[in-house]
Amino acid sequence: ETGVTQTPRHLVMGMTNKKSLKCEQHLGHNAMYWYKQSAKKPLELMFVYNFKEQTENNSVPSRFSPECPNSSHLFLHLHTLQPEDSALYLCASSQDGSGGAGETQYFGPGTRLLVL
């Protein structure tokens, strides 16, 4: 295991539902990331948090709302999603988000989301 856990592993929701994805890292890292992985498309970086502060929002629609209460936990709140939002949502963490040489991102197993 990478030290990054995600729950739930699978989620089915309707377009009017509100749900949240949870990520927890046990590596003592200070940077956390949300990615979207769709079939036959590149991984898309969605959000970056360094020391609990959001440092990157890659033009993500407002129906996705991240929350980082501390350096170990990251949430992605979902509301009024569209079927095209169905994908694997991956969380990752790294030491301090500086992007320095040798800094590696460790990924969780992802949450498979299906929007009906």
Next chain:
Amino acid sequence: QQQVKQSPQSLIVQKGGIPIINCAYENTAFDYFPWYQQFPGKGPALLIAIRPDVSEKKEGRFTISFNKSAKQFSLHIMDSQPGDSATYFCAASKGGATNKLIFGTGTLLAVQP
């Protein structure tokens, strides 16, 4: 606009073969090129990475070849094993940043016994 183009989309080789996965990029500001390996039900994991000051890097059976003038880099897996069957992603970033990665679309590799 896809900034990192990866091919092939899928690849089947026999055990002991040498699969080669290719990536091409346009942005000459890219200066960090990692490869990630992803098994079913798992997140991607860093496999090997290279910076443009060298043309080749080896780690165990995995080798990255880098051609700066052609703006291409490739992953070679020597003596491939069925356990290498996975999806492989190339990526690139600029400014030496290892945390703002632009990923390729992935290559599904199957190594047959």
